[in-house]
Amino acid sequence: MHRPGNEVLVVTNENAAQYCFTCAVNLDRFQYEYDCFLKCLRDCGTEPVLIGEVLKDDTEAQSYIAKRPNVLYTRDLAAMVGTGIVLMGMQAKCRKWDQWLVRRVAEKLDMPVHCEIGPDGILEGGGVEFITDRAFVAGFCDRSNEIAFEKMKKSLLGKQVDELVVVMLPEGTIHIDGHFLPIDKNLVIANKSYLNQYPCVIYREDAKPRYTWFVEYLEQKGLDIIDITFEEGCNCAANYIQVGPRKLVGYEGNDRVEKEIRKRGGTVITFPGKELIKGRGGPHCMTCPLDRAKNEE
Template identity: 25%
Template sequence: MNKFFVKNSTGILKKVLLCSPDYMKLQPINVIAEKWIKENNGLNIEKCIKEHKDLIKAYEENGVEVVLMEPEENLTNEVFARDFGACIREGYILGNFKKPIRYGETEAYKKKMKELGVPCVAKVSKGYFEGGDFWFLDDNTLAIGVIARTDETAIGEIRDQIGKFGYNIIPIKCAEENLHLDMCFNIVDEKIAVACKSALPDHFLRILEEKEFELIDIPQEGVFEHHCNLQALGNRRVISLKSNTKVNKKLKDCGIKVIELELEEILKSGGGPHCMTFPLKRI
């Protein structure tokens, strides 16, 4: 069997890359962080670190190997490991950050991926692309959000470089306030997704219907409370927020095991468990 890295969004998650929030700071680069900054609400770093350790523990208790970055003081958003790129079967796509505050993360994560032996199979250099906009709808269909941090130029670059592998790429345009696609859409099981239907374009909803997805709908305000930002572990398991009570109940009603975590402090920067997780191996 050929070696592969990540084959879809819902297989069994075996290995992830994370970064501790040791130097995390609120930055005015999304509507959630801006809200807390306006309220003069700084971050309790000790609490952030504890929450992140709880996430690591949840992964390890569910058979997921955790690889950690060495956090750098000048990279205040490095905890959101998802965003530097995306992992596919053949290797990884290196993204391109739009916000200057995050530029330095690219080289740090690129160096780590080389150390881990994951080949770079595509690189975005002309457009902007962040991994929070990237989803496998199935093994060969990729949905990429065109929202606040990813543009059509980047999607063209990605298509040109990985088209040879047989992937079909679908751009999904949403209002900029949604930040990333994983904030308003999240696949939690093979045919189940949590979605803010009012934030998603009609053509995407039709595609999901054609692919027979069951959608757990959330209101727009739920996007900003990270109700979509979950992390599927495969085998009908998902990491969610303890505060995400309505969604968690619906997931449990679908027969999904929900691992509930308190991540309230980290959430103030505008990212949840999915944002903090870069998948390295999903079978």
């Protein structure tokens, strides 16, 4: 994770679109809401690892971060797959090359890197999800390409994962994590109609690709689906961070979805996000889990 600092002041109302923000933000309020998020995570027993702290003595990294307001959205930079990290390939110029910071963190923490999707492959961490620890979903969206999927197949199939599911998403979709979120081994939040507009393809090692529909694939696996609308997805209803089975932390304001989660025995812990949402990211976007196993216990 990365606690936002003065770098977010780079964003003005005039250049906000260049940084994928909706407008300039109030730094004090932005940091207050982020600190509320950190407190929620710590209260749940989760240990936030902050880039700024790990790399506090790295002058090159600190100088770089000082003008990169999107670094707080660490999810896009990498994914923990099996025993190591996959460094993603960033599409937007406001994110391009940022993943080197995670490589530097991995070196500090002595964590292996399985592969690097860039520079020719494009796939961001918000574009991937785990259904199980061996079944991996990638969204074929505006910020991805087939080179990235081929790299994932070559590096991970049969080694770190058994199954890679590529879900083709409608034009204009940035990431799948605004529309699909597993929250337990047999429960997901999903916009069913949105995810089922186009077919998906399932890859397994030493097997022919299988073409099907993603919702049917989920149902065949016996997954319960909490269906959400497009509007709810835009309000981060599928952008919680899972801190345990059916235990989620997210923005305030998704009362219906929270009720559905609680009906199924889940817990939802919320915090204010009216200022943070101006960066067009939610709690899921602001985290890059380094130890997924703890969330599945």
